[in-house]
Amino acid sequence: MSVLALWTGAVLLLTGVRRVLAVRSRRVSVKEFRLGESAAVPADVTVFNRNLMNLLEMPLLFYVVSLGFYVAHAVDGTVLCLAWVFVALRLIHSAIHLTFNRVFARFVAFAASNFVLLVMWLRFVARVAWGA
Numbered sequence: 475m476s477v478l479a480l481w482t483g484a485v486l487l488l489t490g491v492r493r494v495l496a497v498r499s500r501r502v503s504v505k506e507f508r509l510g511e512s513a514a515v516p517a518d519v520t521v522f523n524r525n526l527m528n529l530l531e532m533p534l535l536f537y538v539v540s541l542g543f544y545v546a547h548a549v550d551g552t553v554l555c556l557a558w559v560f561v562a563l564r565l566i567h568s569a570i571h572l573t574f575n576r577v578f579a580r581f582v583a584f585a586a587s588n589f590v591l592l593v594m595w596l597r598f599v600a601r602v603a604w605g606a
Contacts, residue, residue, distance in 0.1 A: 488522050540557060
């Protein structure tokens with residue numbers, strides 16, 4: 475959880491840096507950020523904000539299930555492995571998104587991470603909620 479949270483913080487910082495640099499270089503007016511972002515914001519700036527939003531969406535369910543396992547004292551090797559795979563896939567997704575940004579490659583990482591998250595939730599429900 476800490477690795478993903480720190481990465482999210484890093485992308486937040488990079489988003490701000492990209493915005494400031496775009497404004498300083500006069501590629502975009504600061505007014506274009508008044509309501510978040512407008513169509514006038516260059517794609518190489520917008521992609522960082524979009525990736526940040528991705529890191530604040532599905533990973534929320536990862537944080538919840540991880541804390542659920544921890545509170546229930548149900549963390550085991552399988553849960554740890556699934557958690558690391560999820561985090562690795564989210565880091566891969568970000569790396570693809572923020573560099574060469576091939577949609578299919580990004581989709582594969584995204585879909586795989588969501589599958590791992592689903593497995594974590596099913597395991598949580600089976601082991602903790604149903605006591606299996």
